[in-house]
Amino acid sequence: MVKWFKLLKFIIKTRISPGMLAILLIIIIYAIFTGIGMSSSGIKINTKVPQYYAVIYATFFLVFSSFSGGLAILKSDRDYLFLLPINKRQLIVTLFIAQIIILGSSIIAFLGFYLPFLGLNAWEAVTSFALFILFVTSLSTYVGDLPTGRKAIISAFLGAWGISPLLSFPYSPTAIFFGYPLSGIFILVPSTAVTMIFSNKKIANIGIEYFKTVNKGSSVGFKGNISFAGHKGIKALYYFNINYLTIAGRSGGIGYNVRYFSGRVKITKILLAISIVSAVYAFITIKYLSTNANLVSLLTSIFVVSFIYSFMQTSIANERPWLAFTSIDPGSFLIHLSISKAISSIIILLPLVISDAIIGLVVSRAGPSPISQVTLLIAMPSILIISNYVATRYSLIPQIREEGVLPGQMRIKQFFFAIPMYIIFAVIGISAFSFFGGLVSSGILCLIAVIMLTNKRIWRKAAYSMIDHGYV
Amino acid sequence: MKTSEDAVSLSDVVKLYGNFVALKGISFRIPDGGKYALLGPNGAGKSTTLKLIAGLLKPDKGIVRVYGYDPANDLETKKIIGYLPEDATPYRNLSVRENLEYIAALRGIENAADRALEIMDALKLRDYERAKVAKLSRGNIQKLALALAIIHRPRLLLLDEPLNYLDIPTQEEVISMLSKIGNSMLVSTHIMAVAGRLTDNIIMISRGTLIWQGTFAKLKGMSSEGEPIEKVVARLMTDGQVV
Ligand SMILES: Nc1ncnc2c1ncn2[C@@H]1O[C@H](COP(=O)(O)OP(=O)(O)O)[C@@H](O)[C@H]1O
Ligand SMILES: [Mg+2]
Numbered sequence: 001m002v003k004w005f006k007l008l009k010f011i012i013k014t015r016i017s018p019g020m021l022a023i024l025l026i027i028i029i030y031a032i033f034t035g036i037g038m039s040s041s042g043i044k045i046n047t048k049v050p051q052y053y054a055v056i057y058a059t060f061f062l063v064f065s066s067f068s069g070g071l072a073i074l075k076s077d078r079d080y081l082f083l084l085p086i087n088k089r090q091l092i093v094t095l096f097i098a099q100i101i102i103l104g105s106s107i108i109a110f111l112g113f114y115l116p117f118l119g120l121n122a123w124e125a126v127t128s129f130a131l132f133i134l135f136v137t138s139l140s141t142y143v144g145d146l147p148t149g150r151k152a153i154i155s156a157f158l159g160a161w162g163i164s165p166l167l168s169f170p171y172s173p174t175a176i177f178f179g180y181p182l183s184g185i186f187i188l189v190p191s192t193a194v195t196m197i198f199s200n201k202k203i204a205n206i207g208i209e210y211f212k213t214v215n216k217g218s219s220v221g222f223k224g225n226i227s228f229a230g231h232k233g234i235k236a237l238y239y240f241n242i243n244y245l246t247i248a249g250r251s252g253g254i255g256y257n258v259r260y261f262s263g264r265v266k267i268t269k270i271l272l273a274i275s276i277v278s279a280v281y282a283f284i285t286i287k288y289l290s291t292n293a294n295l296v297s298l299l300t301s302i303f304v305v306s307f308i309y310s311f312m313q314t315s316i317a318n319e320r321p322w323l324a325f326t327s328i329d330p331g332s333f334l335i336h337l338s339i340s341k342a343i344s345s346i347i348i349l350l351p352l353v354i355s356d357a358i359i360g361l362v363v364s365r366a367g368p369s370p371i372s373q374v375t376l377l378i379a380m381p382s383i384l385i386i387s388n389y390v391a392t393r394y395s396l397i398p399q400i401r402e403e404g405v406l407p408g409q410m411r412i413k414q415f416f417f418a419i420p421m422y423i424i425f426a427v428i429g430i431s432a433f434s435f436f437g438g439l440v441s442s443g444i445l446c447l448i449a450v451i452m453l454t455n456k457r458i459w460r461k462a463a464y465s466m467i468d469h470g471y472v
Numbered sequence: 473m474k475t476s477e478d479a480v481s482l483s484d485v486v487k488l489y490g491n492f493v494a495l496k497g498i499s500f501r502i503p504d505g506g507k508y509a510l511l512g513p514n515g516a517g518k519s520t521t522l523k524l525i526a527g528l529l530k531p532d533k534g535i536v537r538v539y540g541y542d543p544a545n546d547l548e549t550k551k552i553i554g555y556l557p558e559d560a561t562p563y564r565n566l567s568v569r570e571n572l573e574y575i576a577a578l579r580g581i582e583n584a585a586d587r588a589l590e591i592m593d594a595l596k597l598r599d600y601e602r603a604k605v606a607k608l609s610r611g612n613i614q615k616l617a618l619a620l621a622i623i624h625r626p627r628l629l630l631l632d633e634p635l636n637y638l639d640i641p642t643q644e645e646v647i648s649m650l651s652k653i654g655n656s657m658l659v660s661t662h663i664m665a666v667a668g669r670l671t672d673n674i675i676m677i678s679r680g681t682l683i684w685q686g687t688f689a690k691l692k693g694m695s696s697e698g699e700p701i702e703k704v705v706a707r708l709m710t711d712g713q714v715v
Contacts, residue, residue: 221602226570227573228585236577236578237578320562321528322555323575328550401561468529
């Protein structure tokens with residue numbers, strides 16, 4: 001048992017830096033104590049804003065941990081841990097428990113902040129958080145291993161289910177955060193039981209293959225061939241980065257396909273998919289949700305934007321400074337890479353904004369309208385440029401070099417990676433209430449982005465910083 | 473002696489990572505056409521030195537010059553230098569051929585597609601031209617990386633542990649190809665035999681300082697009867713004599 005605790009401690013230590021652990025603990029303690037303080041003093045909170053946030057974050061955890069889920073395997077695991085004479089089954093189970101602890105403490109840290117505002121009693125709080133953590137961990141362990149298409153469908157469903165309490169649907173795993181503790185727990189118990197059974201089955205069936213990288217089934221070559229004929233210099237960069245979106249993330253958790261994937265998708269394909277989703281969204285909103293159109297458009301925007309942001313921003317992990325920065329000026333390279341991402345984001349967001357406009361015109365009422373989400377076309381590209389600078393300058397995203405393994409520990413600064421996303425959530429929120437306010441706030445972002453772009457020196461600094469932090 | 477004629481010159485170069493001093497004031501020069509090995513144990517600062525010369529890092533103190541240019545600021549050096557890092561990985565979301573065409577295009581090379589074909593033939597990569605980099609063997613990835621480093625026919629080649637991951641026949645192929653290229657070369661390695669095959673001059677560093685410099689022949693001469701050359705190197709390194 002002592003040996004086992006040592007193993008667990010080792011696994012957790014390799015996954016999370018001491019600073020990050022400290023921050024998590026501080027937030028957890030804060031949540032517990034303010035929670036106790038508030039419930040004993042009987043203060044009542046009259047705003048629902050924290051609950052909105054809690055539901056959105058919880059949904060976020062649901063969607064992302066299942067879409068890019070699976071058991072975390074690090075490069076050091078493969079180089080060291082898996083070579084130790086430890087019973088493999090025991091190792092897997094320990095990895096799973098470590099994942100529950102790490103994912104669980106991040107969930108508590110993110111959502112625990114809102115705990116005092118959720119109006120739960122102690123019993124409800126403990127039960128619902130414990131169930132939610134188990135649900136998310138086991139779900140991600142199971143779903144993370146499925147083929148991408150099925151994973152996307154499940155994630156989309158989880159996304160809709162996750163935010164449904166905001167539209168007064170109480171039978172959702174996130175309902176516990178929106179004043180429906182009983183129906184939330186009622187739904188979490190069977191859901192968690194099912195996902196635990198599935199993930200345990202998966203864990204039990206893992207053979208020795210788990211400890212090797214086996215690339216099964218995926219094709220050896222790309223479908224199309226990109227020809228750079230006629231695109232010289234920076235033009236080649238734009239041609240590649242606008243026509244193709246590089247996506248990076250975790251895919252495949254346990255079993256054969258443990259890998260940190262990076263792939264490319266043609267932008268026309270993404271555009272088609274987003275157009276279909278946007279059309280469905282417009283149809284459903286106009287037909288069934290017209291009284292709540294503004295809220296629905298706000299939530300949809302947040303959802304779409306968080307997906308686009310995560311995928312587009314992590315693509316920096318695929319850059320290769322030893323090739324790019326030795327071919328052209330590193331500052332110019334990063335500037336044009338950022339602009340190309342900004343352009344792609346405008347292209348991808350167009351269908352959503354058009355749907356919002358149609359909804360706004362059809363469901364025209366007095367007051368704010370979904371049309372004002374058009375500000376996204378200014379805010380999103382701007383924030384991508386700003387965050388691209390921040391992420392490279394402060395090395396927030398580790399480089400992905402090898403297939404199959406995570407680059408390293410969770411660190412405090414990876415928290416900051418999410419900040420620009422909250423800024424854009426804020427713009428979406430402001431726009432939903434005041435078009436003028438949305439215009440001004442996105443205008444400010446645009447101004448900052450433009451000022452950054454005109455200053456090549458800061459991008460050069462960012463380039464050197466990337467190398468200093470271990471990018472090759 | 474005009475420094476601008478040297479392929480590489482470092483004077484009193486210091487490089488820090490945070491508070492850690494990786495290079496503690498290194499000076500050496502490589503004349504045009506010189507083939508030099510940068511020898512030293514792991515952690516000596518070899519890779520850092522090459523990154524500085526490649527212009528990927530800036531020195532905290534001292535001067536780095538490549539044919540008289542500052543590699544961190546003069547764009548002219550992008551055409552002159554070919555750099556192969558340690559454990560090089562090309563773009564994983566591109567195929568072998570696309571990697572070559574993309575970098576050739578980015579560099580503004582006229583007939584990028586032809587150049588890609590030519591270099592794939594030279595390194596026997598044609599069979600894999602459409603393969604995803606992520607699916608290649610480590611040896612073929614290394615060959616592709618080398619191809620990418622020399623696609624613009626650089627005057628100065630900086631190679632960091634270039635023969636890692638290659639099997640013996642492939643090592644021979646690469647050695648014969650590299651020795652045909654008549655340009656200046658700095659090859660970092662911790663393996664003596666590699667240094668002997670590719671270069672004739674040696675720069676030896678340990679813990680961020682230069683400890684010995686001379687020809688390969690001279691190093692051989694310093695070994696007593698039957699003593700392997702590795703031992704001489706080890707002796708020099710532990711003595712830490714600055715020459
Ligand atoms: N990006 C980095 N950040 C912090 N320390 C580094 C970094 N790169 C190298 N070092 C440290 O600098 C020293 C020299 O490293 P390096 O130049 O890679 O040596 P070599 O190539 O001779 O093995 C080592 O102690 C290494 O740990
Ligand atoms: Mg090295």
